[in-house]
Amino acid sequence: MSSTISPTGVIDAESPSPFLELRQLVALEHMRFATPHRVDGAYSGRHRSRAMGGSGEFADYRAYAPGDDLRRLDWRVLARTGRLYLKRFQEDTNLTCLPIIDCSASMRFSGQSTSIGDGPLGRLMPWRRSKRSEVPSSSGMLDKLSYAQFFCAALVHLVTRAGDQAGLATIGGQLHEYLGPGSTDNHARQLYKMLEAIQSVQQSTLSRGLHELLGRLSSRGVMLMLSDFLVDDVAELTAALRQIRHRGWEIVFLHLIHPLEEDLPSGVAYRFEGMENEGVVSCNVDELRSLYRNRIKEHFDQVRNIATSVGADYQRISTATPYIETLGKFLVQRAG
Amino acid sequence: MFLHPILLGIGLAAASIPVWVHFLTRPRPIRMPLSTIRFVQDALQQQNRRHRLRDILVLAARCAAVGLLAAAMARPLLMSQQDLKSAADAQIVRIVVLDASQSMSAIDGQATRFDAAKAAASKHLGYRPKLAANLFIASSHPGNVFDTPSSNIKLLSQRLAEAQVSAAAIDVTSMLEAVSRQLGSAPAGASMQVIIVSDFQRSNWSRADFAVLPQTTDVELVSVAGAEPPANVAIHSVRLSSSPTAGKPLSLLVDIANHSDDTRTVNCRLQMQSVAENSQQTISARSTATCVMPITWQNEGWRWGNVWLVDNEDAMPGDDEFPIVVGVRPDTSMAIITEASPAYRGGAFFLSEMLLPSSADATEMDDAQTSARVIRVSPRELDTPEVAGSDLWIMSEMETWQPEFTGRVASWLQRGGSLLYVARDSSDANNLEALRQSMGTGFQPPVQLIASLESNSRSDLKVDSFDTLNAPFRSFADRADEAVAHWRIGGGLPTRRTEAGSVDAISATLSDRSVLLFFADAGAGRIAVLNADMARSNLGYHAAFVPLVIETIGRLTDKRQSVAPSVAGRAIVRELPSGVDSINDLKVLRDSDAASDVSVVAGNIVARDRSLMWNWPSPDTPGVYRIVNERGDTLWAEGVCSDPIEQDLRSLSADVLQTRLSGGRDVQLVLASDDVRQTDHLWVWAVLSMLGCIVAEFWTLFTFRS
Structure with a gap:
């Protein structure tokens, strides 16, 4: 068990992960991750199942059909009317939540102008964190990957604590890590460790990772895509998401955006370095600002269009907003 | 070609300053x-085409502005065709x-023509390899610096x-x-070039003939004259109404020429030692008027001074002042020398009758009123003081001269x-021929009298033509034809034209083409020859004979009474009066230096044939020059004035210079003023272009603003 630093600077000794801030989550303890849709769960739970069972809350009647379970016949109606009706009851089941984190290098964008690493690798890729122990504080401006890590840790905590199942997948150039859904504390700790171990990669091919993930999915649930969607394979990504959606997964786009991505930093001359081997660009940002805003807006619209086209929910999240606040709003919105 | 090429180099180096400024002021990224x-790359691609064009335009405008400023400061000059040709030729002469004539001192615009000419000439005296050059500062003499073209351009x-x-x-x-x-x-094989920088004044250059130059010579005429001739009012000449005799009133006639297109009123002032007069005269455009000033000298001797135009604002102040020198004499003395008897009605008879005062007249006139002292003597009395002291000898009916007499x-x-020689037969022809041979080039008559017996057959000859522009026929004015119509001339000699004499010296001719009257300079004196036998002519009986003789005598003695000074540039040769013991006692004073009594360099005085000669080959400075002895007595006075021919500042037209006077040579006429304006235009245009570049830069920044 590791410790984490709370926004107040107090080390939470009981936290199982540096990305899990239990004191911050106290206000969200009463909230549950829900979905307005019916779900298919393996176990009994608090979520309305797609299937009608013989127990639980009464739902309606249905005419008897040969082959139906005679145990569900409403004998009283048969006695009074002589007709065969079956009583249908709404079953409750558990929910499977699968966050997918984009671990491409662009997710490490933090808006810092100085390099982080001191070594050769740090000089070449200053945005790449060289030590796992360097966990940023959530009180400051987080990069998108860290923001996703904090967000997922909190979500996993809430999901598993509610008896639902949570899994995790990280996708960069491919499917790097995948841990299936589970609801035990031990499973949650594995998820936390997996979150800590995430490292960014140079490639960003979400479609390929999703295809690999599709082959390993067995159940249905809610898939959360935490990404900046700065990808080149837009058409392939859309196709992969359609297949996942066809399998019955509910997809939610959590589009992570850093404030300096929405609008370029103030100043005159900048030498921008691509984070995924995209080269170097020197420019006067004041002269480019208007054109850049138009271009980034087109990107936002494109991602939203993809989500709409595959029947997914879309949520744009700014890393300037504390992840706890974002999570709270998200849960309220999900609860409907 | 640039006037200051080093500034151009510095300026072009400075043109890179905007580039350096661009890099040095570029913010550190x-x-x-x-x-x-x-997305930044996409935006850059979209923006680059626009902004790269802006950056290129701004940088080009800045560099061009600095370069043009440097070019303007370097004063660009267009290379003339002459220079291009010179650059290509191997050897250039x-x-x-x-x-350097007087007219070049005229103020034409802001400066004198001479200043503009010097500036224009200096452009052609720059150093070039294999260039041999010479400079002629030409006025009355060529004024060449070297005897042959030299490479010593400095x-x-x-x-x-x-x-x-x-x-x-x-x-x-x-x-x-x-040249x-x-x-x-x-x-x-050398390229020969002649560059003449002048105002090409009409009165001087109309006699130019470039045909004397080698056929392959390239002639470039650089004119410093403006489009319109500047206005000039000048004293053309000063005359006396009559012989300057002590105690006799006369008039000083000042001829003032108005060489302008406007009517001018001028104030003329005379200052001659103690005599001062003022007069005002209005002169029409392009005409001459005479200003009359009454004057009387009470004593004989030399008088000198100046006449000038007061407050005359014109182009050439140098000709507003005119020196005057007058030798005032007691009276005119003449000697009629003849071998004829007083009763013989020949030339001596008629002249004596006219000139010798009658006894009645002599008693009526006192000595002061006697206008002339005339004596009649024989040739044997030539040594008497009265004859030697006479101003004029009149010879008639002379026998053949002995060599000593000649x-x-x-x-x-x-x-x-x-x-005044009256020639009637062959002995007179022999006498004049002997005199001509004795004086050599000092006496060159326009005609030669032919000694023959034909003179006996000459009779009833009429006057065929006469010169009404000069004395003596000028005095007849428009009645000259009437006056001479009834003259019948007999005797005399046939004449033959000589090559050396001037045709202008012939005053009248007869119906047989022989000459009736002619004038000629003889040494420092003058001769008039009347080719007629007065005994066989009716000339002496006509009333016109008196003015004819008086005017002839006046023309002969004119040098004694005229105030016309010597013209600058023309040689002065004067025989000084006798009585001077030593040359060393003499000195030449200029009027302005009289007070300081310092001798000036004005020719030299040499002893020749028991007399003293003052010889000044090229007088150049106008003024009054006096030769004084050790006691300060003025022995001779001479005025030197600027040449009146320089007063009219009109120039020859380009087509006259390039066609009629070119003599088949390649003559190009350029205007020095145009050359200067062209240069000015270039640097002004460079400055304007620089300002245009600055405006273009601002326009570019405004148009491409983000």
Whole structure:
């Protein structure tokens, strides 16, 4: 068990992960991750199942059909009317939540102008964190990957604590890590460790990772895509998401955006370095600002269009907003 | 071609300053990893075409502005065709002629023509490899710096800077001949160039003939004259109404020429020692008026002074002042020398009757009123003081002269005496021929009298033509034809034209083409020959005979009474009066230096044939010059004035210079003022272009603003 630093600077000794801030989550303890849709769960739970069972809350009647379970016949109606009706009851089941984190290098964008690493690798890729122990504080401006890590840790905590199942997948150039859904504390700790171990990669091919993930999915649930969607394979990504959606997964786009991505930093001359081997660009940002805003807006619209086209929910999240606040709003919105 | 090429080099180096400023002031970029760099690249691609064009335009405008400023400061000059040709030629012989005549002192615009001419000439005296050049500072003499073209350009430039305007007129003919001689010594194959910088004054250059130059000579005429001739009002000449005799009132006639297109009113002031007069005169455009000033000298002797135009604002102040020298004499003395008896009605008879006062007249007139002292003597009385002291000898009915007699007459003429000779037969022809041979080039009559017996057959000859522009026929005015119509001339001699004499000296001719009356200079004196036998002619009986003789005598003695000074640039040769013991006691004073009593360099005085001669080959400075002895007595006074021919500042047209006077040579006429304006235009245009570049830069920044 590791410790984490709370926004107040107090080390939470009981936290199982540096990305899990239990004191911050106290206000969200009463909230549950829900979905307005019916779900298919393996176990009994608090979520309305797609299937009608013989127990639980009464739902309606249905005419008897040969082959139906005679145990569900409403004998009283048969006695009074002589007709065969079956009583249908709404079953409750558990929910499977699968966050997918984009671990491409662009997710490490933090808006810092100085390099982080001191070594050769740090000089070449200053945005790449060289030590796992360097966990940023959530009180400051987080990069998108860290923001996703904090967000997922909190979500996993809430999901598993509610008896639902949570899994995790990280996708960069491919499917790097995948841990299936589970609801035990031990499973949650594995998820936390997996979150800590995430490292960014140079490639960003979400479609390929999703295809690999599709082959390993067995159940249905809610898939959360935490990404900046700065990808080149837009058409392939859309196709992969359609297949996942066809399998019955509910997809939610959590589009992570850093404030300096929405609008370029103030100043005159900048030498921008691509984070995924995209080269170097020197420019006067004041002269480019208007054109850049138009271009980034087109990107936002494109991602939203993809989500709409595959029947997914879309949520744009700014890393300037504390992840706890974002999570709270998200849960309220999900609860409907 | 640039006036200051080093400034151009500095300026072009400075043109790179905007580039350096661009790099030095470029902000240091902030390095930042950016996830959305693909959108920045897209925006850059969209923006680059627009902004790269802006940056290129701004940088080009800035560099061009600095370069143009440097070009303007370097004063660009267009390379002339002459320079291009010179640059290509291997060997160049160049003669630069600078007109230093009086008219070049005229103020034309902001500066004098001479200053503009020096600036224009200096452009052609720059150093070039294989260039041999010479400079002619031409006025009355060619004024060449070197005897042959030299590569010592530095000395030529120095002499050009030191050049001064002369008061004389330019002798175009002698100048062109001197240039031709120097070009004749040029090496074979060399390019010969003649650059003449002048105002090409009409009165001087109309006699130019470039045909004397070698055929392959390239002639460039650089004119410093403006489009319109500047206005000039000048004193053309000063005359006396009659002989300056002590106690006799006369008038000083000042001829003032108005060489302008406007009517001018001028104030004329006379200052001659103690005499001062003022007069005002209005002169019409392009005309001459005479200003009359009454004057009386009570005593004989030399009088000198000046006449000038007061507050006359014109282009050439140098000709507003005119020196006057007058030799006031007690009266005119003449001697009629003849071998005829008093009763013989020949030339001596009629002249004596007219000139000798009658006894009644003599008693009525006192000595002061006697206008002339006339005596009649025989040739044997030539040595008497009365004859030797006479101003004029009148010879008629003379026998053939002995050589000694001829020598004495020649000597008398050499000293400035005048002679009226009445020729009637062959002995007179022999006498005049002997006199001509005795005086050599000092006496060159326009015609030669032919000694023959034909004189006996000459009778009833009529006057065929006569010169009404000069004395004596000028006095008849428009009645001259009427006056001479009834003259019948007999005797005399047939005549033959000589090559040396001037046709202008012939005053009248007869119906047989022989000459009736002619004048000629003889040494320092003058001769008039009346070719007629008065005994066989009716001339002596006509009333017109009196004014004819009086005017003839006046023309002969005119040199004694005229106030016309010597013209600058023309040689002065004067025989000084006798009685001077030593040359060393004499000195020449200029009027302005009289008070200081310092001798000036004005020719030299030499002893020749028992007399003293004052010889000044080229007087150049106007003024009054006096030769005084050790006691301060003035022995001779001479005025030197600027050449009146220089007063009319009109120039020849380009087509006259390039066609009629070119003599088949390649003559190009350029205007020095145009050259200067062209240069000015270039640097002004460069400045304007620089300002245009600055405006273009601002326009570009405004148009492409983000």
